[in-house]
Amino acid sequence: xxxxxxxxxxxxxxxVRATGVGSVGAAALAIGVxxxxxxxxDEQATSPTSSGSPAATQGTTTATESAVAGPPRGGxxxxxxxxxxxxxxxxxxxNVWHQLGVVYSKVLKxxxxxxxxxxxxxxxxxxxxxxxxxxxREGVRFHDIEPVNGRELTAEDVKYSYERIATDQPEYQSRRxxxxxxxxxxxxxxxxxxxxxxxxxxxxxxxxxxxxxIVAREAVELTxxxxxxxxxxxxxxxxxxxxxxxxxxxxxxxxxxxxxKPYLDEFSVRVIPERGTVVAQFRSGDLSYLPDATxxxxxxxxxxxxxxxxxxxxxxxxxxxMNTQSGIFADPxxxxxxxxxxxxxxxxxxxxxxxxxxxxxxPSFYPGVLTEQDLIGRPGFRENKxxxxxxxxxxxxxxxxxxxxxxxNYLSLQLSVVPDAVTIHAEQLNRAGFNVTxxxxxxxxxxxxxxxxxxxxxxxxxxxxxxxxxxxxxxxHSAGPRNDPDxxxxxxxxxxxxxRRIFDESERSNIWRELDxxxxxxxxxxxxxxxxxNVIWQPGIQGLTADGGRMNYFGHVLADVYAE
Amino acid sequence: xxxxxxxxxxxxxxxxxxASVLVFLLVRVLPGDLAAAALGExxxxxxxxxxxxxxxxxxxxxxQFFDWISGVLVFDFGESSVTGLSIGATLQNTLPVxxxxxxFSMVAGLVIGVPLGMLGAIYRGTxxxxxxxxxxxxxxxxxxxxxxxxAILLPVIWWEWSPPVTYHPIWEDPIANLGxxxxxxxxxxxxxxxxxxxxxxxxxxxVMGSDYIRTAHAxxxxxxxxxxxxALRNALVPIVTISGxxxxxxxxxxxxxxxxxxxxxxxxxxxxxxGPRDYVAVQSIVLVMAVAAALINxxxxxxxxxxxxxxxxxx
Numbered sequence: 001x002x003x004x005x006x007x008x009x010x011x012x013x014x015x016v017r018a019t020g021v022g023s024v025g026a027a028a029l030a031i032g033v034x035x036x037x038x039x040x041x042d043e044q045a046t047s048p049t050s051s052g053s054p055a056a057t058q059g060t061t062t063a064t065e066s067a068v069a070g071p072p073r074g075g076x077x078x079x080x081x082x083x084x085x086x087x088x089x090x091x092x093x094x095n096v097w098h099q100l101g102v103v104y105s106k107v108l109k110x111x112x113x114x115x116x117x118x119x120x121x122x123x124x125x126x127x128x129x130x131x132x133x134x135x136x137r138e139g140v141r142f143h144d145i146e147p148v149n150g151r152e153l154t155a156e157d158v159k160y161s162y163e164r165i166a167t168d169q170p171e172y173q174s175r176r177x178x179x180x181x182x183x184x185x186x187x188x189x190x191x192x193x194x195x196x197x198x199x200x201x202x203x204x205x206x207x208x209x210x211x212x213x214i215v216a217r218e219a220v221e222l223t224x225x226x227x228x229x230x231x232x233x234x235x236x237x238x239x240x241x242x243x244x245x246x247x248x249x250x251x252x253x254x255x256x257x258x259x260x261k262p263y264l265d266e267f268s269v270r271v272i273p274e275r276g277t278v279v280a281q282f283r284s285g286d287l288s289y290l291p292d293a294t295x296x297x298x299x300x301x302x303x304x305x306x307x308x309x310x311x312x313x314x315x316x317x318x319x320x321x322m323n324t325q326s327g328i329f330a331d332p333x334x335x336x337x338x339x340x341x342x343x344x345x346x347x348x349x350x351x352x353x354x355x356x357x358x359x360x361x362x363p364s365f366y367p368g369v370l371t372e373q374d375l376i377g378r379p380g381f382r383e384n385k386x387x388x389x390x391x392x393x394x395x396x397x398x399x400x401x402x403x404x405x406x407x408x409n410y411l412s413l414q415l416s417v418v419p420d421a422v423t424i425h426a427e428q429l430n431r432a433g434f435n436v437t438x439x440x441x442x443x444x445x446x447x448x449x450x451x452x453x454x455x456x457x458x459x460x461x462x463x464x465x466x467x468x469x470x471x472x473x474x475x476x477h478s479a480g481p482r483n484d485p486d487x488x489x490x491x492x493x494x495x496x497x498x499x500r501r502i503f504d505e506s507e508r509s510n511i512w513r514e515l516d517x518x519x520x521x522x523x524x525x526x527x528x529x530x531x532x533x534n535v536i537w538q539p540g541i542q543g544l545t546a547d548g549g550r551m552n553y554f555g556h557v558l559a560d561v562y563a564e
Numbered sequence: 565x566x567x568x569x570x571x572x573x574x575x576x577x578x579x580x581x582x583a584s585v586l587v588f589l590l591v592r593v594l595p596g597d598l599a600a601a602a603l604g605e606x607x608x609x610x611x612x613x614x615x616x617x618x619x620x621x622x623x624x625x626x627x628q629f630f631d632w633i634s635g636v637l638v639f640d641f642g643e644s645s646v647t648g649l650s651i652g653a654t655l656q657n658t659l660p661v662x663x664x665x666x667x668f669s670m671v672a673g674l675v676i677g678v679p680l681g682m683l684g685a686i687y688r689g690t691x692x693x694x695x696x697x698x699x700x701x702x703x704x705x706x707x708x709x710x711x712x713x714x715a716i717l718l719p720v721i722w723w724e725w726s727p728p729v730t731y732h733p734i735w736e737d738p739i740a741n742l743g744x745x746x747x748x749x750x751x752x753x754x755x756x757x758x759x760x761x762x763x764x765x766x767x768x769x770x771v772m773g774s775d776y777i778r779t780a781h782a783x784x785x786x787x788x789x790x791x792x793x794x795a796l797r798n799a800l801v802p803i804v805t806i807s808g809x810x811x812x813x814x815x816x817x818x819x820x821x822x823x824x825x826x827x828x829x830x831x832x833x834x835x836x837x838x839g840p841r842d843y844v845a846v847q848s849i850v851l852v853m854a855v856a857a858a859l860i861n862x863x864x865x866x867x868x869x870x871x872x873x874x875x876x877x878x879x
């Protein structure tokens with residue numbers, strides 16, 4: 001099986017290499033198409049400091065011809081969500097919800113290649129490394145709903161929204177993105193000046209984070225918060241019907257600031273908890289598009305709808321964390337042995353049909369980081385796994401566990417595909433001289449124990465972030481809120497702090513790569529692989545893109561979608 | 565008889581109270597922290613602690629219990645610790661869905677199960693009996709989630725059709741509502757139908773050997789009249805008993821069926837609340853279910869009095 005895997009991988013890599021230039025060209029074209037009917041600013045102004053992702057997505061259907069001819073107006077589109085948002089207030093949310101996102105706009109928006117202006121006219125200016133100036137579009141209107149009544153958006157609204165997010169109330173989950181801001185000033189009606197406490201390069205990307213939406217003060221003041229609405233934004237669709245647990249409907253906002261958009265008249269999200277039901281609904285044509293489809297689901301769909309459109313993106317990072325400060329895994333030799341014993345290709349084959357991607361710290365869609373190609377052949381990623389296993393056994397012996405090491409409580413988070421990954425991993429560790437006993441753990445318990453570092457080894461999953469800093473600081477810095485392994489390494493802290501101060505992306509990416517390399521030795525986490533998921537859509541729908549998963553289905557993306 | 569009814573209702577009070585204490589304690593025994601789960605993977609320990617304080621999770625258990633139960637007594641179930649929405653309002657929205665599903669399933673269970681059992685009894689030892697018993701055992705033994713998922717997937721594979729899963733309240737669109745409930749109710753009723761069929765068969769067999777049945781036949785009554793008016797009526801007491809008990813267990817099945825068929829009922833509300841450890845919501849839902857179970861049991865007890873005059877006399 002491994003032989004087959006490597007054959008497949010090599011041929012896929014060869015394909016990517018062979019079409020490397022073409023892929024970049026295609027990605028650029030896709031950006032062009034996606035922004036083709038935006039004002040031209042978008043394309044010119046894509047962030048030079050933003051993180052790239054287009055290379056990670058491989059389209060099988062594009063919409064170029066139709067887009068050039070001018071997309072037709074009208075029609076409706078529907079998709080499904082597995083549950084309701086916890087709150088209708090996106091400032092409280094940690095997740096991304098299509099039904100809320102289509103209503104709002106942000107200063108910047110996530111596009112293939114990073115971030116681009118949304119409410120801003122251009123990418124923010126940085127007169128010095130502690131000042132960011134944002135010029136806003138003029139004539140942007142809120143939805144014509146009481147109490148906002150379609151008034152024009154001003155810099156005061158952006159200031160109000162950011163100050164609201166920055167509150168120290170714990171439910172404001174996007175707060176971490178703007179803690180670097182010292183003050184916000186609405187210089188004039190359409191100019192905003194952000195003064196930073198210290199240079200902070202990731203902020204530009206964070207302004208495009210899907211929850212950093214701009215709300216109207218009147219809407220908030222109506223009931224004191226937005227937990228139960230109203231949903232009033234400046235996005236391409238206007239909320240018309242909310243039935244929690246059932247559906248969320250929105251109609252085209254005629255005064256959307258991008259003229260002519262959105263092309264569709266209606267958008268709806270149905271709440272269907274069971275994934276099998278969702279796939280069946282798509283196959284029967286009752287849903288227009290399906291985000292986050294696994295390779296298996298894509299195959300199932302293709303068996304009944306062969307000409308379905310699809311695009312693949314990278315999604316979640318599966319990995320296991322080890323406590324670096326207490327217990328047996330505080331010994332770096334043991335952690336290294338775990339790393340060596342981990343057979344990623346086998347996992348990818350067994351769990352994901354060969355469609356995942358190996359990584360170190362950051363997935364390959366961030367520029368400059370170690371790619372799968374860079375990793376292959378290194379310890380832990382050797383094609384001949386026996387060499388890795390022999391080395392792992394030697395390390396165990398050196399650490400005094402030549403007769404085998406009992407791991408009685410390998411925590412297995414009962415979420416998504418983590419139990420599958422951890423079960424395979426436990427078997428792989430056993431082959432290298434460990435004796436692993438798994439302990440299933442529910443999400444609520446897992447979160448608590450991770451925060452308290454009350455574990456030795458724990459398999460989990462983490463989602464993609466918009467800027468590498470959100471991974472690095474959160475998970476690897478000694479002061480990071482989710483530094484589960486309790487890594488206390490001044491050198492790592494310094495590198496993370498450095499990359500925050502550097503605005504030049506290529507310079508930043510050198511540090512990301514350095515951290516990538518360093519973590520292969522320190523091994524606070526053992527990375528498994530990045531799952532790839534697909535967005536799939538019915539024939540006749542154009543303009544959808546993947547770009548790392550559902551994060552991109554936020555308003556501005558659906559504004560570009562049309563039905564033939 | 566009135567005294568008997570009062571006794572049963574009064575007995576319900578300590579039952580529900582004990583259930584409420586048990587569920588209050590049980591959800592707190594579950595490992596995991598509501599605040600940590602609610603704030604997600606990026607929250608710091610300080611934020612989690614602040615959130616715990618805000619939710620009152622640092623109060624002693626008796627204080628938390630008293631806060632909750634004193635609200636419940638005036639039908640104020642409080643707010644969800646996760647969404648902040650009123651639990652009473654959510655119960656109001658979800659309960660009708662579950663009641664409708666349960667009632668339809670109960671009816672379907674009787675409509676399918678009783679005739680099946682009657683056929684088995686009437687044609688005892690024949691192919692019809694074997695077939696009816698086979699169907700009953702199948703209904704009892706195949707897990708709900710398997711049947712539910714197959715009912716969703718097979719029509720797509722065969723006919724590229726999928727059952728409707730977008731809920732329409734019955735008072736808004738009765739046709740769409742019934743269209744959506746037919747399949748889940750039927751599936752949920754399969755177990756009930758199986759139990760009913762087996763119970764009906766054995767009760768009917770017992771009754772059909774009685775002297776009065778032979779007399780009825782001898783009087784020249786048509787077989788259908790004998791079976792329906794004389795045999796079935798007397799066989800109904802155990803069927804009603806078992807149906808009542810099954811209706812209570814059926815409340816467990818709604819969790820799965822509502823999940824598969826996208827019905828926004830009590831079962832789904834419960835499932836959505838258990839994951840993030842929404843204590844107050846879980847307590848309230850389980851309390852509502854406990855009250856429902858107690859009421860069903862009382863209704864079953866009352867129905868004996870209606871069905872069997874001998875019991876009325878003895879009370």
